[in-house]
Amino acid sequence: MxxxxxxxxxxxxxxxxxxxxxxxxxxxxxxxxxxxxxxxxxxxxxxxxxxxxxxxxxxxxxxxxxxxxxVNKMRMTYLRRYTLLGTTVTAQGEGRWKLYQLFIPYLLKGIKDHGTIYQTIKVVFADLFHWIHDVIELQLPEKYELLPEVVSILPGNNLSPIFPFLSLVINLxxxxxxxxxxxxxxxxxxxxxxxxxxxxxxxxxxxxxxxxxxxxxxxxxxxxxxxxxxxxxxxxxxxx
Incomplete structure (x- = not known):
């Protein structure tokens, strides 16, 4: 509390x-x-x-x-926007086209713009990410079960390199x-x-x-x- x-x-x-x-x-x-x-x-x-x-x-x-x-940072993550908020729709609102591809998890533009850096980080810190994963699974088993809820169902059977987390933010x-x-x-x-x-x-x-x-x-x-x-x-x- x-x-x-x-x-x-x-x-x-x-x-x-x-x-x-x-x-x-x-x-x-x-x-x-x-x-x-x-x-x-x-x-x-x-x-x-x-x-x-x-x-x-x-x-x-x-x-x-x-x-x-x-505070310089690169954000590398999957964005997820599953649904629209019905509370923001007015009774007088006009219908509009929606791009429903945006309502599923997708890679942030920063990963595409800095693809080489992203791939390098994945390789250089791979052992570190695995170690963090093992420590969390061992020391915080109940919390560990909560984290992969979204990470485990990424489109295209992708797996987050920082599993069980979805986002990696590097602050310099x-x-x-x-x-x-x-x-x-x-x-x-x-x-x-x-x-x-x-x-x-x-x-x-x-x-x-x-x-x-x-x-x-x-x-x-x-x-x-x-x-x-x-x-x-x-x-x-x-x-x-």
Whole structure:
């Protein structure tokens, strides 16, 4: 259960979003830094009341060493638009032709425009994608069963290279404002690549600040959880 926060105004007011995100970043930086796994358990117990974040302004920072012991982007996905929304049709509306081929999943234009890059990514990260698949299937079996519902029925018997996920978004040197991904189905996986300092993933409703690093990944309900990342400094290059 998540704290009942209302963030709809942030989607429509860019300036308000910037100010709100910066304020939340400051609070996240001041959050309690857990020292070990036992401290993490203790802090998690006090962080929530009836499974809801006790105080909106509090954050709990989880360093990378605890995890280890235990905006430029290319969007590559299948789009799916199965049906029309009947609620948008008026009684006085005139009939129009519809291109029904658009109502089945189809490849986004970005894959066609950047075909070579797409194929290279599939080859270079194939082992990584397989590893993520195996970890999710082992650690989150119930959630794993939900994800392939659409991915397993792509036209032409196609199989997503990032199965059980449908979309792959590569953000280069990203520094995000607070946002929710309303079109994400069920879950989103965040995977940082290469060396950097800072850049922790902040999840507002849960009050958690994850300092994930290379070989880490985090899964969250991005459609429900407001999230952003802290400031970071490149060591080499960065892909998030």
């Amino acid at each position: 998540l704290a009942p926060l209302e963030h709809s105004f942030l989607r429509h007011d860019c300036h308000a979003n910037v100010l709100w995100t910066e304020k939340e970043r400051e609070q996240a930086v001041r959050g309690h830094v857990t020292t070990d796994i036992n401290d993490l358990r203790t802090q998690l117990q006090s962080q929530y009341q009836d499974s809801v974040k006790a105080a909106c302004e509090t954050y709990l920072r989880i360093p990378a060493n605890i995890i280890f012991s235990q 040197n990203v520094f995000t404002k607070g946002h929710q991904d309303s079109k994400d189905k069920d879950f989103c996986l965040v995977l940082p690549i290469d060396n950097f300092q800072g850049g922790a993933l902040v999840m507002v409703e849960t009050g958690l600040v994850l300092e994930i690093r290379q070989v880490d990944f985090a899964i969250l309900r991005s459609c429900d959880i407001m999230h952003f990342n802290l400031q970071y400094q490149e060591i080499d290059g960065q892909i998030m």
